[in-house]
Amino acid sequence: MKEFQVAVLGGGPGGYEAAIRCSQLGLKTALIEARELGGTCLNRGCIPTKALLHSAELFEEAKNAAAFGVKAENVSFDFAAMAKHKDGVVARLRRGIEALEKGHGVEVIRGFGKLTGKNTIDINGETVRAEKIILAMGSAPARPPIPGIDGKNVMTSDDILAMESCPDSFVIIGGGVIGMEFATLFATLGKPVTVIEMMPSILPGVEKEITDLLLAGLGKKVKVITGAKVTAIEGGDTVTVRYEENGTAQTAQGGACIVSVGRRPMTKDMGLEALGIRMNRGFVDVDDFLETSIPGIYAIGDITGKIQLAHVASAQGLAAAANCAGKRERMAYDIVPACIYTSPEIAYVGMTEEKAKAAGREFAVGRFNVAGNGRAMVMGAASGLAKILSDAKTGEILGAQLMAPRATDMIAEICAAMKCEGTIEELAATIHPHPTVSEVIMEAAHDAEGLCCHAMPKRK
Known part of the structure; x- marks a missing residue:
């Protein structure tokens, strides 16, 4: 029997970072993973998706290069080569994680782990004992009970990211982040895309003026149907998706159907319920310190049902590791950025206007149209908006929504300002x-004060 001070069950972004941090804090640590290190994010999610999106972005730029004085004729794409590039990036990053675990003295144990006791994990018939355990099993694509969901060419995000050839058209069920990123990818490659979303709007958490801009930019590339319920899928070389819209039966067809309606926690058959760990609809209940109902057992990442983002899992992992080492590090979720790799990119953090009103906050709003930004215009990407909410009395920044080139890189500035309880005046100064492009943030901050030099004066 191998014995450790901490055993981390799951090698995704939360788990592998938690294991490294535990080792950095002087704890003898094991990392248990049945599949590849890096989890969904690296192998079947964030990284491969962005690799394909970057290839599509280059294809789009090459097609439109003449407008910038660059001649590129007969531009085409090779999806198999795009997939090869994606796989190469993933492989290099995975090798990097393996080297980091080894370099930090973490013992990586390959195999499917299952809890058999408060301090024991069974791995393919072998037992590992640990004083503390961090659960980090992650999630998998949800498969709702839609008739025909197992049909030919009906795919999840995992299936799409394993493709080496590209279907001629797509129907996407779900207008959330995953669905809209895939819609952007394939529309950029010139493939007709239909998105069917049950809710009244796409991208929950994003303000309507941002989603309206996105839909206007997508134009005829993507047909988005909201307020529609999918009733059946008929697989085949051509996939037919049946849905109801305003009480009327409708159909949409494509060479493939992508089901992207969320993710389910990987907690089944892990021995959690038998051990008495408190659960909630398949998710693991944790306190503010990431500890489960059983002292000494922590849970992080998608299985906690908090915010299913890789960077949240990583932050939870570092906090849980600190608590395994005897610290008392509380996990907070009030300043968590969200990123959507559409075109243009969208990123947001903190309160929306709707949430601020619901909370009874008096607030000011600063806006700046990306069309007024010189760098964005140079890039030929002058569509978008920067919007910042601040407390009307104190000026403290409450939240922001960005739609701009590389918005996902810029949102961290707002997060840092909010973490330091910064004000709109400080951001403007x-x-x-x-x-x-980052100037759009400063301009929006100036606008909140009524002092934006690069916007026409507001009518009084």
């Missing part, structure tokens, strides 16, 4: 480099 921060000198931003010119010419950069």
Whole structure:
């Protein structure tokens, strides 16, 4: 029997970072993983999706290069080569994680782990004992009970990211982040896409003025149907998706159907219920310190049902590791950025106007149209908006929504300001480099004060 001070069950972004941090804090640590290190994010999610999106972005730029004085004729794409590039990036990053675990003295144990006691994990018939355990099993694509969901060419995100050839058209069930990123990918490659969303709007958490801009930019590339319920799928070389819209039966067809309606926690058959760990609809209940109902057992990442984002899992993993080492590190979720790799990118953090009103907050709003930004215009990407909410009395930043080139890189500035309880005045007074797209943040902050120099004066 191998014995450790901490055993981490799951090698995704939360688990592998938790294992490293435990080792850094002087704890003898094991990382248990049945599949590849890096979990869904690296192998079947964040990284491969963005690799394909980057290839599609380059294809789009090459097609439109003439507008910038660059001649590129007969531009085409090779999806198999795109997939090969994606796989190469994933493989390099995976090898990097393996080297990091080894370099930090973490023992990686390959195999499917299952809890058999408060301090024991069974791995393919072998037992590992640990004083503390961190559960980090992650999630898998949800498969709702839609008739025909197992049919030919009906795919999840895992299936799509394993493709080496590209179907001619797509029907996407779900207008959330995953669905809209795939819609952007395949529409950019020139493939007709239909998105069917049950809710009244796409991208929950994103303000309507942002989603309206996105839909206007997608134009005829993507047909988005909201308020529609899928009733059946008929698989085949051509997939037919049946749905109801306003009480009327409708159909949509494509060469493939992508089901992207969320993710389910990987907690089944892990021995959690038998051990008495408190659960909630398949998710693991944790307190503010990531500890489960059983002292000494922690849970992080998608299985906690908090916010299913890789960077949240990583933050939870570091906090749980600190608590395994005897610290008392509380996990907070009030400043968590969300990123959507559409075109343009969308990123947001904190309160929306709707949430601020619901909370009874008096707030000011600063806006700046990306069309007024020189760098964005140079790039030929002058569509979008920067919007910042601040407390009307104190000026403290409450939240922001960005739609702009590389918005996902820029949102961290807002997060840092919020973490330091920064104000809209301080953000406006921060000198931003010119010419950069990041200036839209400064301009929106100036607008909140009624002092934006690069916007027409507001009518009184």
